[in-house]
Amino acid sequence: MNANPMPRxxxxxxxxxxxxxxxxxVKIRGVPIGGxxxxxxxxxxxxxxxxxxxxxxxxxxxxxxxxxxxxxxxRDRDAVEAFREIRSCVDLPLVADIHxxxxxxxxxxxxxxxxxxxxxxxIGSDAKVREVASAALEYGIPIRxxxxxxxxxxxxxxxxxxxxxxxxxARMEIEPLLESGFQDIVVSLKSHDPAMTxxxxxxxxxNFDLPLHIGVTEAGLPDVGAVRSAVGIGSLLISGIGxxxxxxxxxxxxxxVVVGKRILRACGLLKRGVELVSxxxxxxxxxxxxxxANEISRRLPQIEKYIQVAIMGCEVNGPGEAKMAxxxxxxxxxxxxxxKKGKVIEKVPQEAVVERxxxxxxxxxxxxxx
Amino acid sequence: MNANPMPRxxxxxxxxxxxxxxxxxVKIRGVPIGGxxxxxxxxxxxxxxxxxxxxxxxxxxxxxxxxxxxxxxxRDRDAVEAFREIRSCVDLPLVADIHxxxxxxxxxxxxxxxxxxxxxxxIGSDAKVREVASAALEYGIPIRxxxxxxxxxxxxxxxxxxxxxxxxxARMEIEPLLESGFQDIVVSLKSHDPAMTxxxxxxxxxNFDLPLHIGVTEAGLPDVGAVRSAVGIGSLLISGIGxxxxxxxxxxxxxxVVVGKRILRACGLLKRGVELVSxxxxxxxxxxxxxxANEISRRLPQIEKYIQVAIMGCEVNGPGEAKMAxxxxxxxxxxxxxxKKGKVIEKVPQEAVVERxxxxxxxxxxxxxx
Numbered sequence: 060m061n062a063n064p065m066p067r068x069x070x071x072x073x074x075x076x077x078x079x080x081x082x083x084x085v086k087i088r089g090v091p092i093g094g095x096x097x098x099x100x101x102x103x104x105x106x107x108x109x110x111x112x113x114x115x116x117x118x119x120x121x122x123x124x125x126x127x128x129x130x131x132x133x134r135d136r137d138a139v140e141a142f143r144e145i146r147s148c149v150d151l152p153l154v155a156d157i158h159x160x161x162x163x164x165x166x167x168x169x170x171x172x173x174x175x176x177x178x179x180x181x182i183g184s185d186a187k188v189r190e191v192a193s194a195a196l197e198y199g200i201p202i203r204x205x206x207x208x209x210x211x212x213x214x215x216x217x218x219x220x221x222x223x224x225x226x227x228x229a230r231m232e233i234e235p236l237l238e239s240g241f242q243d244i245v246v247s248l249k250s251h252d253p254a255m256t257x258x259x260x261x262x263x264x265x266n267f268d269l270p271l272h273i274g275v276t277e278a279g280l281p282d283v284g285a286v287r288s289a290v291g292i293g294s295l296l297i298s299g300i301g302x303x304x305x306x307x308x309x310x311x312x313x314x315x316v317v318v319g320k321r322i323l324r325a326c327g328l329l330k331r332g333v334e335l336v337s338x339x340x341x342x343x344x345x346x347x348x349x350x351x352a353n354e355i356s357r358r359l360p361q362i363e364k365y366i367q368v369a370i371m372g373c374e375v376n377g378p379g380e381a382k383m384a385x386x387x388x389x390x391x392x393x394x395x396x397x398x399k400k401g402k403v404i405e406k407v408p409q410e411a412v413v414e415r416x417x418x419x420x421x422x423x424x425x426x427x428x429x
Numbered sequence: 430m431n432a433n434p435m436p437r438x439x440x441x442x443x444x445x446x447x448x449x450x451x452x453x454x455v456k457i458r459g460v461p462i463g464g465x466x467x468x469x470x471x472x473x474x475x476x477x478x479x480x481x482x483x484x485x486x487x488x489x490x491x492x493x494x495x496x497x498x499x500x501x502x503x504r505d506r507d508a509v510e511a512f513r514e515i516r517s518c519v520d521l522p523l524v525a526d527i528h529x530x531x532x533x534x535x536x537x538x539x540x541x542x543x544x545x546x547x548x549x550x551x552i553g554s555d556a557k558v559r560e561v562a563s564a565a566l567e568y569g570i571p572i573r574x575x576x577x578x579x580x581x582x583x584x585x586x587x588x589x590x591x592x593x594x595x596x597x598x599a600r601m602e603i604e605p606l607l608e609s610g611f612q613d614i615v616v617s618l619k620s621h622d623p624a625m626t627x628x629x630x631x632x633x634x635x636n637f638d639l640p641l642h643i644g645v646t647e648a649g650l651p652d653v654g655a656v657r658s659a660v661g662i663g664s665l666l667i668s669g670i671g672x673x674x675x676x677x678x679x680x681x682x683x684x685x686v687v688v689g690k691r692i693l694r695a696c697g698l699l700k701r702g703v704e705l706v707s708x709x710x711x712x713x714x715x716x717x718x719x720x721x722a723n724e725i726s727r728r729l730p731q732i733e734k735y736i737q738v739a740i741m742g743c744e745v746n747g748p749g750e751a752k753m754a755x756x757x758x759x760x761x762x763x764x765x766x767x768x769k770k771g772k773v774i775e776k777v778p779q780e781a782v783v784e785r786x787x788x789x790x791x792x793x794x795x796x797x798x799x
Binding site for chain 2: 104158216253254307312342352371376377379
């Protein structure tokens with residue numbers, strides 16, 4: 060056992076925890092992906108693209124939830140025409156998702172798509188991919204090469220999928236694109252298995268500098284899917300890999316955006332609004348901490364400024380966390396100590412603490428940082 | 430750009446994705462932690478230890494949820510006496526959690542604690558730690574050195590906590606224990622920040638072979654806390670670090686166990702029962718996939734055998750995922766293809782698919798693997 064706590068490896072670790080992997084940058088209707096810019100959150104419509112009214116309704120909901128980029132399935136020519144009309148009504152970047160028929164990708168580019176997503180597992184020959192690239196070049200839009208473990212190209216699909224096969228599927232499509240002079244490429248490598256997703260993306264990032272769209276595909280119903288996505292996407296983001304994310308949940312796409320933002324926050328990549336640190340309580344706790352935390356959470360103001368708030372039950376970690384936060388409370392016997400910017404400023408009875416803390420949060424939100 | 434997809438680094442990556450970090454093994458009332466055994470799930474009572482009836486009720490709920498090890502706060506001598514009585518009524522391993530007063534740890538050992546948790550930030554001098562170790566040795570129980578970023582020892586607590594300070598706090602307590610001949614040590618290094626939690630545990634694992642209890646402390650209310658915990662705990666487990674886990678949520682401790690098991694499953698460390706892979710649906714989908722997935726999820730049998738079930742909406746990833754699963758369905762236009770062990774066995778109308786799939790799952794569950 061080596062008891063020296065500061066080994067050489069930490070320099071590398073520190074680097075990997077604090078810096079983003081260097082990638083090229085592409086733009087989707089002015090929204091940048093890659094090159095160290097902020098990590099964007101994507102989702103995909105679950106309603107049919109050809110049902111224009113419902114599609115526009117879901118786009119409005121996703122936009123309100125803070126979705127940055129929205130994808131729509133283009134399964135036939137009717138969908139292309141619907142896409143054209145939807146595109147004309149919306150400001151957000153819209154991505155056309157095409158499988159099987161490369162001609163739909165070309166039509167979608169002409170119909171105003173801001174990015175094309177094609178799948179190496181089903182789009183066909185290099186010649187077809189080059190045709191798509193030539194349309195993308197003409198309309199000045201990027202292409203995402205979207206590899207899924209569940210739909211690898213036939214010659215790779217024998218036996219089980221692996222991270223290596225997923226990267227190879229991407230490479231097979233990237234090379235003809237690059238050779239044809241097309242460079243505006245985003246890549247995704249998704250498996251339903253978080254570990255395989257991580258391994259594929261790590262391998263890819265070691266070999267290519269193209270921006271990565273990351274996600275755990277088919278992660279399942281929201282409760283389980285949020286955890287699976289957080290493990291896969293979070294591991295990659297924490298180690299610096301990933302330029303845009305999509306959480307795949309069997310449910311309302313708005314929930315995908317909510318979970319996506321939670322993952323970004325957990326990884327320190329979204330510092331906006333109020334962040335609560337709150338303890339699990341234990342037998343030491345002599346206040347109704349869970350009740351207080353829930354009520355504060357429900358009543359939090361929607362603000363842009365990043366404010367850390369600690370809601371703590373006792374004297375063990377309470378003072379430490381409350382001091383580190385912008386504002387915090389640490390429970391005693393039926394009361395809380397109120398901390399602001401590292402100092403105790405008041406002793407507040409439990410029944411008054413929610414109102415008191417909300418006032419402090421509003422005040423902090425109103426103060427300019429400059 | 431290097432286009433070679435099989436670089437040297439993958440050998441290391443593969444290793445780190447598939448193998449667990451080597452640690453020593455300790456036993457908590459016969460339940461092993463470390464040394465490559467299964468990763469256990471812990472939680473902590475939120476009711477006062479001295480309220481014996483409520484404590485026993487919460488222990489029963491946690492046991493039913495599959496909690497492996499349960500911790501109780503020992504804040505005073507009344508709690509020690511209550512702990513003694515609770516210990517006599519319960520089979521599961523019970524851990525006594527002590528802060529500030531090392532004499533309570535000694536009394537808890539005598540009262541039947543299966544493990545002691547002490548905090549380097551508040552337990553006091555080396556001499557006191559040695560007294561605790563001598564009681565632990567006498568009663569044959571391990572000690573967890575539980576470092577929290579929010580309660581670092583005073584001489585380390587100046588300014589902001591860091592991963593290095595957290596490891597240093599653990600080292601300061603481990604060394605006197607090892608010098609006194611005490612080796613049954615588990616260590617935890619928790620921050621509310623997943624990135625700092627990960628960095629501290631990676632640094633520790635590079636330097637010590639003691640088993641690690643991992644968790645993101647004070648992760649918050651259940652929805653947000655599950656994501657924060659999955660990012661922190663999941664990143665570590667996927668890279669082979671972590672021998673036992675505790676999810677800290679501001680809510681019912683049973684929810685901590687549920688989320689803990691979801692994290693283990695997402696990391697491939699709990700292969701038991703039915704695992705659903707289900708797609709997010711999109712504009713291609715012509716079945717009520719979300720309805721089918723929810724109904725199947727609600728009606729899943731509680732089984733021990735590990736069975737993968739794919740519930741997929743369309744022809745893109747549907748056939749691939751359904752083939753890879755033990756049993757799966759891939760949607761067409763108002764119907765599903767039913768796959769079993771890689772082959773299509775039937776075309777089932779949507780209204781019959783839930784019953785049909787449940788029959789297949791029950792049949793698979795009934796078949797012995799031998």
